[in-house]
Amino acid sequence: xxxxxxxxxxxxxxxxxxxxxxxxxxxxxxxxxxxxxxxxxxxxxxxxxxxxxxxxxxxxxxxxxxxxxxxxxxxxxxxxxxxxxxxxxxxxxxxxxxxxxxxxxxxxxxxxxxxxxxxxxxxxxxxxxxxxxxxxxxxxxxxxxxxxxxxxxxxxxxxxxxxxxxxxxxxxxxxxxxxxxxxxxxxxxxxxxxxxxxxxxxxxxxxxxxxxxxxxxxxxxxxxxxxxxxxxxxxxxxxxxxxxxxxxxxx
Amino acid sequence: xxxxxxxxxxxxxxxxxxxxxxxxxxxxxxxxxxxxxxxxxxxxxxxxxxxxxxxxxxxxxxxxxxxxxxxxxxxxxxxxxxxxxxxxxxxxxxxxxxxxxxxxxxxxxxxxxxxxxxxxxxxxxxxxxxxxxxxxxxxxxxxxxxxxxxxxxxxxxxxxxxxxxxxxxxxxxxxxxxxxxxxxxxxxxxxxxxxxxxxxxxxxxxxxxxxxxxxxxxxxxxxxxxxxxxxxxxxxxxxxxxxxxxxxxxx
DNA sequence: TAGTGGTCTAGACCACACG
DNA sequence: GTGTGGTCTAGACCACTAT
Numbered sequence: 001x002x003x004x005x006x007x008x009x010x011x012x013x014x015x016x017x018x019x020x021x022x023x024x025x026x027x028x029x030x031x032x033x034x035x036x037x038x039x040x041x042x043x044x045x046x047x048x049x050x051x052x053x054x055x056x057x058x059x060x061x062x063x064x065x066x067x068x069x070x071x072x073x074x075x076x077x078x079x080x081x082x083x084x085x086x087x088x089x090x091x092x093x094x095x096x097x098x099x100x101x102x103x104x105x106x107x108x109x110x111x112x113x114x115x116x117x118x119x120x121x122x123x124x125x126x127x128x129x130x131x132x133x134x135x136x137x138x139x140x141x142x143x144x145x146x147x148x149x150x151x152x153x154x155x156x157x158x159x160x161x162x163x164x165x166x167x168x169x170x171x172x173x174x175x176x177x178x179x180x181x182x183x184x185x186x187x188x189x190x191x192x193x194x195x196x197x198x199x200x201x202x203x204x205x206x207x208x209x210x211x212x213x214x215x216x217x218x219x220x221x222x223x224x225x226x227x228x229x230x231x232x233x234x235x236x237x238x239x240x241x242x243x244x245x246x247x248x249x250x251x
Numbered sequence: 252x253x254x255x256x257x258x259x260x261x262x263x264x265x266x267x268x269x270x271x272x273x274x275x276x277x278x279x280x281x282x283x284x285x286x287x288x289x290x291x292x293x294x295x296x297x298x299x300x301x302x303x304x305x306x307x308x309x310x311x312x313x314x315x316x317x318x319x320x321x322x323x324x325x326x327x328x329x330x331x332x333x334x335x336x337x338x339x340x341x342x343x344x345x346x347x348x349x350x351x352x353x354x355x356x357x358x359x360x361x362x363x364x365x366x367x368x369x370x371x372x373x374x375x376x377x378x379x380x381x382x383x384x385x386x387x388x389x390x391x392x393x394x395x396x397x398x399x400x401x402x403x404x405x406x407x408x409x410x411x412x413x414x415x416x417x418x419x420x421x422x423x424x425x426x427x428x429x430x431x432x433x434x435x436x437x438x439x440x441x442x443x444x445x446x447x448x449x450x451x452x453x454x455x456x457x458x459x460x461x462x463x464x465x466x467x468x469x470x471x472x473x474x475x476x477x478x479x480x481x482x483x484x485x486x487x488x489x490x491x492x493x494x495x496x497x498x499x500x501x502x
Numbered sequence: 503t504a505g506t507g508g509t510c511t512a513g514a515c516c517a518c519a520c521g
Numbered sequence: 522g523t524g525t526g527g528t529c530t531a532g533a534c535c536a537c538t539a540t
Contacts (some may be wrong), residue, residue, distance in 0.1 A: 197448030
């Protein structure tokens with residue numbers, strides 16, 4: 001099974017063969033791959049070499065290993081499609097945040113924990129908010145859960161000056177959330193979102209319960225009021241669970 | 252340096268220590284990490300254990316190894332910010348595709364290779380185009396390059412019925428591209444984009460020249476004309492290189 | 503030529519899942 | 522208990538980069 005003359009490393013040949021079996025459906029999603037010791041026999045290489053091949057496929061998100069049980073072809077959960085244009089004023093006036101609206105549509109039970117803190121502005125957020133470094137910022141740190149499982153992290157930043165003495169420094173900001181309160185205060189909000197992806201930090205991996213080989217989607221949302229940025233939210237979610245839908249029609 | 256009693260595997264302790272040195276800036280981007288043999292001495296574990304730690308950090312995109320040279324803290328290239336709302340009719344009328352517009356703005360030289368083929372509709376694309384399986388589809392397969400480097404893959408699908416006898420079956424579709432031609436044919440286009448991320452396939456990794464630990468952003472764009480989908484484009488790009496900017500203001 | 507990462511082996515023992 | 526993946530070792534040799 002392994003061609004020693006080809007110049008292709010043995011572990012790569014093993015990985016490619018297994019990858020192929022997954023791609024062609026010979027090993028369908030959820031299927032248990034032969035054990036490492038069986039693969040040793042099949043390919044005629046040592047166990048570390050087999051493990052190296054499997055490591056590769058795990059970090060590529062093709063296989064998952066379960067200690068004591070076996071190695072399985074990764075099963076993708078069904079994605080939640082998030083319609084980002086729900087941020088529009090019309091939807092907000094209906095009195096609910098985007099996360100809650102998605103929840104009934106998807107048929108899951110949402111819950112959110114919030115922590116509030118105040119810090120001097122720094123780094124990218126200070127830049128996006130166009131604040132002098134050191135200006136105080138109100139930070140709303142949230143973990144969103146679907147049926148109890150953490151699925152999304154979100155950290156919002158507002159200039160403290162805008163939140164002082166308002167419910168924006170409380171845990172519960174009321175119907176329609178932060179944006180509804182800002183509009184009541186006379187702001188006409190516009191939104192931009194900056195979407196990227198990367199591998200999670202080890203902290204994010206723990207918080208979101210991610211397996212090896214799963215990247216995260218990052219969304220940075222900037223709310224501006226007559227050209228002045230008033231809020232920046234940084235969101236992190238499993239790329240396995242989410243797809244973001246944008247209406248891009250223009251005019 | 253390694254706590255054998257803690258229950259945390261040695262390779263994890265090594266990885267965490269190195270990760271920390273990167274996070275705190277002790278090892279800044281581009282910095283050469285001590286060689287594997289030096290780390291063996293520093294941590295008092297075997298080389299395979301050191302390698303296991305480094306593997307982990309490579310698949311997380313923290314370190315990159317260069318054969319014969321050393322191991323380095325990954326240096327992120329500057330991201331190209333793509334303003335997706337450039338698809339709007341106004342921009343298209345100016346006579347250029349989004350990729351070319353981004354090019355001058357970013358100061359790089361764009362080039363595109365196109366391959367055209369015809370196939371029966373299948374899978375997700377057939378679904379998005381609402382075509383009966385087997386209906387013929389025109390496929391425009393593109394590789395976009397910036398200064399010669401492949402940076403983006405894009406595959407467009409149109410029902411063959413719409414392209415027969417038009418320039419949409421030619422390599423060059425003229426000023427404004429496919430969308431301009433469709434509008435000239437009487438379609439009023441609306442666009443939606445579905446954004447996700449995942450680890451690349453091994454083919455994509457080769458084509459885009461991606462290093463370990465770099466996910467790809469995927470964008471599926473659906474163009475509809477009075478509710479009927481007329482074109483689906485699937486784009487794949489390095490998440491290291493791109494950030495997508497959406498205006499989400501609604502009204 | 504010296505130093506680096508890349509590949510591979512043969513074996514040992516541990517930790518977990520399941521019948 | 523048996524079988525699974527997880528951790529770790531000591532060493533060998535190869536392939537690449539730089540001097």
